[in-house]
Amino acid sequence: MDPQPFATRLTGRRWLSHDTFEVRLARPRGFSFAPGQFIRFDAAAVENGGAPERDYSMITIPADPDIGLLVRDTGTGRFSTLLGTVGMGTAFEFTGPRGYFVYRNAGRPAVFVATGTGLAPFVAMARSGAGGFVLLHGGRTTVDLYYETLFRGLARRYVPCLSGTGAADACPGAFQGRVTAFLAEHLAPGEYDFYLCGRREMIREATLIIDDRFPGGRVYSEAFY
Numbered sequence: 625m626d627p628q629p630f631a632t633r634l635t636g637r638r639w640l641s642h643d644t645f646e647v648r649l650a651r652p653r654g655f656s657f658a659p660g661q662f663i664r665f666d667a668a669a670v671e672n673g674g675a676p677e678r679d680y681s682m683i684t685i686p687a688d689p690d691i692g693l694l695v696r697d698t699g700t701g702r703f704s705t706l707l708g709t710v711g712m713g714t715a716f717e718f719t720g721p722r723g724y725f726v727y728r729n730a731g732r733p734a735v736f737v738a739t740g741t742g743l744a745p746f747v748a749m750a751r752s753g754a755g756g757f758v759l760l761h762g763g764r765t766t767v768d769l770y771y772e773t774l775f776r777g778l779a780r781r782y783v784p785c786l787s788g789t790g791a792a793d794a795c796p797g798a799f800q801g802r803v804t805a806f807l808a809e810h811l812a813p814g815e816y817d818f819y820l821c822g823r824r825e826m827i828r829e830a831t832l833i834i835d836d837r838f839p840g841g842r843v844y845s846e847a848f849y
């Protein structure tokens with residue numbers, strides 16, 4: 625489906641940590657998408673802003689009455705600050721749905737690998753019924769483990785990969801280190817479908833490790849920044 629323009633309003637905001645929040649937007653009539661896809665806000669269409677175009681993956685599923693996004697407040701970022709501060713009811717325009725980062729049930733075990741808010745498309749995939757997956761979620765400390773309860777319930781194996789000193793000690797099943805170190809040293813050999821989302825450097829490094837350790841593994845990726 626080609627991206628179409630839609631108008632919406634902010635209906636909710638919930639902070640999940642000091643720098644990460646969910647927003648809810650009214651779902652415009654006629655807007656549909658596949659879990660894993662994203663929407664794009666355009667400069668000209670943003671009230672109160674003038675920010676350049678910005679993309680966000682849905683955490684909600686097509687059957688939900690609203691659109692949910694998971695946003696990192698980057699501190700200095702123009703559009704994430706706008707989303708984190710504007711009043712309820714603020715109007716936005718976006719185009720979508722966009723992207724091809726969707727779950728393909730190919731009969732091979734799926735390994736989802738996310739850093740930070742790169743978790744967003746996996747929230748939608750898990751909520752829409754993708755099952756039997758392993759999830760590696762990279763963050764600094766347990767504060768970064770948004771949707772932990774959801775994934776502990778739905779993943780075949782949920783591995784928080786925490787890079788902050790000693791952070792894994794406080795978290796059952798957590799790995800002390802980055803997602804790439806877990807892939808390089810701890811994921812059991814096998815033929816997997818890998819889904820990578822988040823920082824470009826992580827995707828590059830993970831892809832090299834997969835080529836080396838998991839020949840025949842398929843890789844799908846979405847770089848956020």
Ligand SMILES: Cc1cc2nc3c(=O)[nH]c(=O)nc-3n(C[C@H](O)[C@H](O)[C@H](O)COP(=O)(O)OP(=O)(O)OC[C@H]3O[C@@H](n4cnc5c(N)ncnc54)[C@H](O)[C@@H]3O)c2cc1C
Pocket residue numbers: 662675678679680681682693694695696697698700701702703704705723740741742744846847848849
């Ligand atoms: C396909 C796609 C999907 C995306 N989905 C999401 C999403 O679901 N949630 C989300 O928060 N962002 C997502 N992004 C990133 C988003 O589009 C913006 O780039 C981000 O919100 C920063 O915009 P800004 O105007 O606030 O900051 P800017 O002023 O543009 O940049 C500030 C700094 O923040 C860094 N940065 C950008 N995104 C992130 C991030 N997510 N986490 C940590 N640092 C970051 C950049 O490297 C830059 O140095 C996605 C990007 C793409 C390409």
